[in-house]
Amino acid sequence: MPDHSTPDQPYDIILRQGRLLGASDRGEATDVAIRAGKIAAIAPHLKGTAALELEVSGQLISPPFVESHIHLDSALTAGEPRWNQSGTLFEGIEIWRERKQNLSLEDVKKRAIATLRQQAAQGVLFVRSHADVSESSLTALQALLEVREAVKDWLTLQVVAFPQDGIYGGKKNDALIEEAMRMGADVVGGIPHYELTREEGVRSIERIFELAQKYDRLIDIHCDEIDDDQSRFLEVVAAWAIRQDMGSRVTASHTTAFGSYNNAYAFKLLGFLQRTEVNFIANPLINITLQGRTDTYPKRRGVTRVKELWQQGLNVSLGHDCVQDPWYSLGTGNMLDVASMAVHVCQMTGTAEIDACYNMVTWHGAKTLNIEHAYGVEVGKPANLIVLDAADRYDAIRRRATVRYVVSQGKLLAETEPPRMKWNP
Ligand code: 17E
Ligand code: FE2
Numbered sequence: 387m388p389d390h391s392t393p394d395q396p397y398d399i400i401l402r403q404g405r406l407l408g409a410s411d412r413g414e415a416t417d418v419a420i421r422a423g424k425i426a427a428i429a430p431h432l433k434g435t436a437a438l439e440l441e442v443s444g445q446l447i448s449p450p451f452v453e454s455h456i457h458l459d460s461a462l463t464a465g466e467p468r469w470n471q472s473g474t475l476f477e478g479i480e481i482w483r484e485r486k487q488n489l490s491l492e493d494v495k496k497r498a499i500a501t502l503r504q505q506a507a508q509g510v511l512f513v514r515s516h517a518d519v520s521e522s523s524l525t526a527l528q529a530l531l532e533v534r535e536a537v538k539d540w541l542t543l544q545v546v547a548f549p550q551d552g553i554y555g556g557k558k559n560d561a562l563i564e565e566a567m568r569m570g571a572d573v574v575g576g577i578p579h580y581e582l583t584r585e586e587g588v589r590s591i592e593r594i595f596e597l598a599q600k601y602d603r604l605i606d607i608h609c610d611e612i613d614d615d616q617s618r619f620l621e622v623v624a625a626w627a628i629r630q631d632m633g634s635r636v637t638a639s640h641t642t643a644f645g646s647y648n649n650a651y652a653f654k655l656l657g658f659l660q661r662t663e664v665n666f667i668a669n670p671l672i673n674i675t676l677q678g679r680t681d682t683y684p685k686r687r688g689v690t691r692v693k694e695l696w697q698q699g700l701n702v703s704l705g706h707d708c709v710q711d712p713w714y715s716l717g718t719g720n721m722l723d724v725a726s727m728a729v730h731v732c733q734m735t736g737t738a739e740i741d742a743c744y745n746m747v748t749w750h751g752a753k754t755l756n757i758e759h760a761y762g763v764e765v766g767k768p769a770n771l772i773v774l775d776a777a778d779r780y781d782a783i784r785r786r787a788t789v790r791y792v793v794s795q796g797k798l799l800a801e802t803e804p805p806r807m808k809w810n811p
Contacts, residue, residue, distance in 0.1 A: 397421045397436035404447035409749045420769040423796035446774040450511035451721040452751025455667045455705025458498040458515040459526035464715040475676045478713035494529035505719040507800040509772035509789035516548035519566040540794045548575035553590045567601040576607040578619040595626045605636045610643035617643040633663035641690040665754040669707035670727040692732040703751040721747040722786040744779035769796040775804045
């Protein structure tokens with residue numbers, strides 16, 4: 387790779403001797419130079435100078451984490467107005483229904499930006515957030531659209547118009563989701579398993595595809611987020627994706643019922659899914675806590691078939707889903723927590739499987755968000771990268787390694803010192 391630095395034209399930043407991760411390699415020691423917001427050069431030893439030189443030998447240089455599924459409108463509201471005592475999805479929806487009666491733009495924006503800062507400091511620079519649009523003032527959506535603009539110099543935010551109470555669960559909801567499209571939501575959402583009837587669930591999927599076509603938007607549906615083995619909306623999503631030939635623009639989130647389907651049906655469905663390019667998002671932290679609540683023992687894990695989908699070559703990414711909200715009172719926004727939980731809950735413990743879980747919070751997330759063209763540490767691409775205090779993917783996940791540096795759009799956005807222990811025997 388040519389070195390374009392001259393004494394009159396230094397780089398902005400040079401990272402020295404980090405292990406640069408590609409999607410399918412283990413990382414070779416190299417220098418990476420950044421100028422004017424772009425990756426300017428990558429070579430084993432760059433000669434130029436830079437305003438900021440970072441010695442990162444032995445550490446990983448990776449593209450940033452991608453948070454493909456979170457609800458920023460409800461983030462940081464755990465306990466308001468009350469705690470979720472049953473731990474179910476449905477009690478969460480009821481608590482949120484109360485909390486969302488007194489949303490203001492300030493309230494949502496403040497919590498969303500605080501959450502995004504927490505994420506970005508831990509290396510997340512691309513986020514897809516759902517915004518509940520089944521509340522008649524559309525405050526959550528308006529607020530997240532304003533946040534998308536407010537953070538755009540350091541983080542890319544996609545906003546999904548998410549009809550939490552169902553498109554047909556309230557008289558105004560259908561009009562509200564269409565208004566959300568006109569206001570500029572990036573993605574159409576849905577929740578077919580929570581529509582009042584199976585038929586309305588199917589109809590909601592038709593409506594989602596119609597809106598996506600009309601407004602030229604992506605699709606991301608909360609699909610079959612229940613342990614009910616009869617919840618079979620994923621097949622409807624697959625059918626529409628095949629007919630409309632828009633698979634890679636479509637995402638099925640959660641699909642936890644897939645973990646409860648009988649194998650005869652699941653294998654047939656896997657075959658249909660392979661005729662699509664539908665993306666999948668599992669949220670292992672939330673799925674393992676919300677699902678299985680009606681079981682005694684044996685108790686199901688309530689997570690979709692991550693390993694099998696991945697083995698079949700389908701695109702699977704992982705999300706945090708919640709940070710301190712009515713569905714999940716824990717969470718810090720750390721994507722390595724999410725990847726670690728996937729390793730455990732999905733039994734992805736083989737070496738290639740652990741590496742895949744890392745890729746599910748990086749490259750696969752970028753594919754889900756349809757931002758691959760601008761993603762990756764490659765010459766000419768926007769200079770977004772992180773440096774992890776880790777030797778490889780396995781080490782990063784095992785130790786939830788500290789994200790040492792976060793470079794966003796060519797600038798050093800955040801630095802964190804790894805904790806240092808003093809041993810006094
Ligand atoms: N709403 C929903 O339907 N499912 C979820 N997992 C969350 C909100 C967090
Ligand atoms: Fe969700």
